[in-house]
Structures are given as C-alpha cells and as structure tokens.
Amino acid sequence: MEIEDIRLNYVFKNKTDLKHTLAKIAIKKHFQYRIQKSCSEAFWAKCIDENCGWYVRARSSKVSDYFRVIKYHKHHTCSLNHRNFENRQASAKVISSYFKEKFRDPRSTYRPRKIIRDMRDEHGVGVTYNKAWRAKTLAADDVRGSNEESYVLLPSYLYMLQLANPGTITRVCKDEENRFKYMFIAFGASLDGWKQCRPVIVVDGTFLKTKCGGTLYAACVKDGNNQIFPLAFGIGDLENDNAWICSLQD
Numbered sequence: 001m002e003i004e005d006i007r008l009n010y011v012f013k014n015k016t017d018l019k020h021t022l023a024k025i026a027i028k029k030h031f032q033y034r035i036q037k038s039c040s041e042a043f044w045a046k047c048i049d050e051n052c053g054w055y056v057r058a059r060s061s062k063v064s065d066y067f068r069v070i071k072y073h074k075h076h077t078c079s080l081n082h083r084n085f086e087n088r089q090a091s092a093k094v095i096s097s098y099f100k101e102k103f104r105d106p107r108s109t110y111r112p113r114k115i116i117r118d119m120r121d122e123h124g125v126g127v128t129y130n131k132a133w134r135a136k137t138l139a140a141d142d143v144r145g146s147n148e149e150s151y152v153l154l155p156s157y158l159y160m161l162q163l164a165n166p167g168t169i170t171r172v173c174k175d176e177e178n179r180f181k182y183m184f185i186a187f188g189a190s191l192d193g194w195k196q197c198r199p200v201i202v203v204d205g206t207f208l209k210t211k212c213g214g215t216l217y218a219a220c221v222k223d224g225n226n227q228i229f230p231l232a233f234g235i236g237d238l239e240n241d242n243a244w245i246c247s248l249q250d
C-alpha cells in the first residue's frame, strides 16, 4: 500500500522498506534527501538543502528488523532550486516498483524509452536510458524470476512436459560445473506424425537475444501435403555440431 507521508511512530518491517517508502514520497513531493546515517540500528535522512528543516530519524528494536520513526519534521523550508527534475531518490529499484505490473504479461513490450516517458509524465522525474533499462530488468526479474532461476527450473518443467504429453522426449545437457549447455524437446504428437512424413529432416537455428544468449534451433520435416511439420526444438550455446549431435542422437 502506498502512503502519502510518514508519521511519527510509523513502523516499517525493515530498513529497505523504510528507504523505499521515503524515496517514493520524495519523488511524489519533488524533493531530495541525503542519508546521514544508515546502519543496522539507525537511519537518519535530511533534506538535500542544508538549511532546510525536513529530516527523519528511525531506529530499529534490538530484537527485530522493524524500524520505527522516532523523529520527523515534515515541513520543507528549502527553495525550489533544490526541487530538480533529476531526483537522486529515483533509483532503478524504486522506478521498477512503479511498473512491475506491466511485466506480468510475458508478451509485454514495455521498453526503457516508455519508462523514461512515463516517469517524466506521471512522476515529473527525469531518468537516464541506462537507469530505465536497469529498472526494466529489475521489474521483469521481480515478476517472472530471473533468467538464471528459469534455467534452474528447466528440468522440472521438462519432466512435467513429459508427464502431460505421452511419448515426448526431452533432454538437458550440463557441463562439469552443473551449468546448462543444451536442451532438447520432441513432443510425442510430433514423433507420431513424423511416421507419415517425408524422410528428410531440416534443421535451422536463430540467435536468442536474451541476457543468456544461445541459439534456439528447430528440426522440421515436410508432410505428404508438402507442408512444414515441426519435429523437435532445442536450445544450444551456438549453432555448432555438439548441440546438434546432443539432440539428434536421441
């Protein structure tokens, strides 16, 4: 839940939560602050203008991560010169929290340029392309899990795929350090249909443009009606012989 402003004795579940809330309030109210002290027990922040009266102090209890606001002076006396378009509190992490929901749909095409435009129009904050790109990556990772986590889940996904599709063949090859190398999927229905197809297999690949890279390759045949019939899919590191052999020997 977003709060309008903090108050004395407000309790936050941890320091990160407190900092995140303060950053969002600063963006909304167009001011900036400087952190004066930040440790496991205390958090102090003051308006970026030395002469301004705005400050906040919070403390944690010794037995938990909770942070309680023990002092808060909410009124600013700083001039508008300090209310910049660039806001130091608008970190990539904070920006990502505004747009997280847009990444629930895997087909989302919400791009850094759009983040820059929306931050300017909706929050009055200027964001560099680099920061918008990091915010996009953080938001997508937060909602969908990171690329690395998805590779870890791959074996269980393939196992379920085989259970749900009788006759399906899947393989995952890893290197000596248990890192992903190749993957191969041939659906049971495709293998059944292959028996009625022409006995020539065509293999082609395309580079994956994700952070982890690699090549997505597909093996197709032509059916009796000269239509393309997909036979198998795989992901390899490069379009090289090892990846093909790993897949095709199955």
Ligand SMILES: [Zn+2]
Pocket (backbone or CB within 6 Å): 031, 047, 048, 049, 052, 053, 054, 076, 077, 078
């Ligand atoms: Zn101020």
